[in-house]
Amino acid sequence: MRRILIIGGGGMVGQKLAHRLSAHGLDGDRNIEVTLFDMAFPEGGAPAAERITGQLGTPADIDSLVAARxxxxxxxxxxxxxxxxxxxxxxxxxxxxxVLHFTRAVQAEHAASDGAWVPRIVFTSSIAVFGPPFPEKIPDDQPLTPQTSYGAQKACAEFMLNDLGRKGAAEVVVIRLPTIVVRPGKPNLAASSFFSGIIREPLNGQEAVLPVEDDVRHWHASPRAATGFLVHAAGLDMALLGDNRVLTMPGVSCTVAEQIEALRRAAGDRAVALIRRAPDETIRRIVGGWPRDFAPKRALALGFTADRDFDEIVRIYIEDELPDSPP
Amino acid sequence: MRRILIIGGGGMVGQKLAHRLSAHGLDGDRNIEVTLFDMAFPEGGAPAAERITGQLGTPADIDSLVAARxxxxxxxxxxxxxxxxxxxxxxxxxxxxxVLHFTRAVQAEHAASDGAWVPRIVFTSSIAVFGPPFPEKIPDDQPLTPQTSYGAQKACAEFMLNDLGRKGAAEVVVIRLPTIVVRPGKPNLAASSFFSGIIREPLNGQEAVLPVEDDVRHWHASPRAATGFLVHAAGLDMALLGDNRVLTMPGVSCTVAEQIEALRRAAGDRAVALIRRAPDETIRRIVGGWPRDFAPKRALALGFTADRDFDEIVRIYIEDELPDSPP
Structure with missing residues (x-):
């Protein structure tokens, strides 16, 4: 039996991944047991063999997770x-x-096992590692020039994880996720939160705030595509990855105006009328420094697949979320 | 009076910097006081107002350094x-x-000072952040692709320091040093140690071991050039640096064969005859992944100056070291 741990298993993507593993197993393998770790878990929530509550900021919590191999x-x-x-x-x-404490704990546990324990680790990074100026489509070898603390932190995490993999202590795959839309539930503190809000709120009959211009172009993936990336990364043939264990995931590049037109096709003018423009200088500045489009050749060649277009992203939200959370 | 701290002040470059500050001040300003921090200090050694012995691995030691503002x-x-x-x-x-503990401590102290304390921080990174394939001359925007743990660690440190500077908590200048040759004293654990050894040992009448081929090309700077970079970075106009506080330093690109010819010009065939070839597969592999030449346009435009050629690097060793350490 394969034992699977999801750190961040109480979050939106973690919960969807747990649901998917419960429903479909991992790579068709249903002989698995899923443990979730997070600060808190939603009521009800995805099935799991165990839910562990803890803090990433508490080294002992990480140590006991790693010790469970x-x-x-x-x-x-x-x-x-x-x-x-x-x-x-x-x-x-x-x-x-x-993250550094985690990678060091894994290496120490690997050494303590005399090299017997070599876990597959799938870590999520972000396109926030990139900063302007951007080429029209960002290639796989784009330099990392983060413009935010979050981007700098994810850049560091990529180097930490990649080195752990290089040392042979773990099979490491780092995936740079696009912005995940449409997130269910409430807005969060991410500066990208409005990309979900302008679709989600109108589909639920509520007003949405749009803090940036309609011509802002960005890079998106649905929660369903994101869990697909994670599962695919967990089954990836490591020999194909080579020295660079970090992959930019594919996604859908579109403007806010194109997002809004997809909403109109799905839910009509009355939904679109619920979007209220309220420019926010801080968010405009942050989002203005974000990537708009990619040419993620390596990930595509390795079989990662994105949503077809933004209409599909809207449809996935309606299919997966609206039955359970009516307006 | 300006109070100056050198973390690593007991090391070779730290000691040379302390000597230079003692002799010439900083930017012509002699109203300075220099404190050295390290695990240990050489006997005698450079003058300093204070020598603090401590461990970078002990967070409390870093905290008290930072608290001294x-x-x-x-x-x-x-x-x-x-x-x-x-x-x-x-x-x-x-x-x-x-390094992360250090940057976080600086930010916390900056905040505790209500923004009044904004130290100038000059941090040394390394060309080990780069990995092959390399262009003939590596440009300033070369992606970071470290091939070693050291390179990955320095890459992380660059992002940590750059973000600290971006947040306004310090005036940060990170300089990527070439390999420093000719290091005085004994070989160290750096894989690059032989680049100094093949000059230093023959000049001292001793046998040197050369573990790589003669056609290996690498990127060098003398200790005198390195201390020059540090002093120049401490006085740099921050407005000229912009968003990217990391600079690849200029250097001298030459092959091992060219190094040996410079040694021959300085000390004759008998010195060269003391170089013994003893190929070492581990060192060859590590050095094979190292950069060979750069086009450090930004640093040159900002006034950083390298040694003229490898003959000058040999001459600096003879001038600065041989009076005190005869063969």
Whole structure:
């Protein structure tokens, strides 16, 4: 039996991953046991063999997770971008120091096992590692020039994880996720939160606030695509990855105006009329420094697949979320 | 009076910097006081107002350094490349975790001072952040693709320091040093140690071991050039640096064969005859992944100056070291 740990298993993507593993297993393998770790878990929530409550900022909590020697570890937990920018210490503690503590603990446990324990680790990074100026489509070898604390933290995490993999202590796959839309539930502290809000709120009959111009172009993936990336990364043939264990995931590049037209096609003018423009200089500045489009050749060649277009992203939200959360 | 701290002040470059500050002040300003921090100090050694013995791996030691609110902090301390590659935990503790603890402590102290304390911090990174394939001359925007733990750690440190500077908590200048030759004293654990050894040992009448081929090309600077970079970085107009506070320093690109010819011009065939070829596969592999030449346009435009050629590097060793350490 394969034992799987999801760090950040109480979060939106972690919960969806747990649901998916419960429903479909991992790579068709249903002989698995899933453990979730997070600060808190939603009521009800995804099925799991165990839910462990703890803090990434507490080294002992990480140590006991690592000591349990899971076969597969998904590490999805992070302080989100807006929060990390507002709270320098918290961001660097959780997205920086705790990741380093994790990689060092894994290496120590690997050594303690005399090399027998080599977990598969799938870690989520972000396109926030990139900063302007951008080429029209960002290639796989784009230099990392983060413009935010969150981006700098994720850049560090990439180097920490890649070195852990290079040393042979774990099979490491780091995936740079696009912005995940449409997130269910409430807005969060991420500066990107509005990309979900302008679809989600109107579909639920509520007003949404749009803090940026309609011509802002960005890079998106649905929660369903994101869990697909994670599962695919967990089963990836490591021999194909080579020295660079970090992959930019594919996604859908579109403007806010194109997002709004997809909403109109799905839910009509009355939904679109619920979007209220309220420019926010801070968010405009942060988002203005974000990537708009990619040419993620390596990930595509390795079989990672994105949503077809933004209409599909809207449809996935309606299919997966609206039956359970009516307006 | 400006109070200056040199972290790593007991090391070779730290000692030379302390000597230089004692002799010439900083930017012509002689109203300075220099404090050295290191694990240990050489007997005699450079003059200093205070020598503090401590460990970078001990957070309380870093905290008390930061609490003293020096005006200028040179951070030169690191576990060297060969040691960091052999000792994963030690390398990541000192070159990774302790650097992050340092940047977080500086930000916290800056906040505690209500923004009044904004130290100038000059941090030394390394060309080991780059990995092959290389263009013939590596440009300033070369992506970071470290091939060693040391390189990965320095890459992380660059992002940590750059973000600290971006937040306005310090005036940060990170300089990527070439390999420093000719180092005085004994070989160290750096894989690059032989680049100094093949000049230093023959000049001292001793046999030197050359573990790589004669056509290996690398990127060098003398200790005198390195201390010049540090002093220049401490006085740099921050407005000229912009968003990217990391600079690849200029240097001298030459092959081992060219190094040996410079030695021959300085000390004759008998010195050259003391070089014994003893290929070492580990060192060849590590050095094979190192940069060979750069086009450090930004640093040159900002007034950083390298040695003229390898003959000058040999001459500087003879001038600065041989009066005190005869063969």
């Amino acid at each position: 899971y076969d597969v570890i998904f590490h999805l937990a992070a302080v989100v971008s807006g929060d990390a920018e507002a709270n320098y210490q918290k961001g660097w503690e959780i997205n920086g120091a705790s | 020096y005006d200028v902090i040179f951070h030169l301390a690191a576990v060297v490349s060969g040691d960091a590659e052999a000792n994963y935990q030690k390398g990541w503790e000192i070159n990774g975790a302790s």
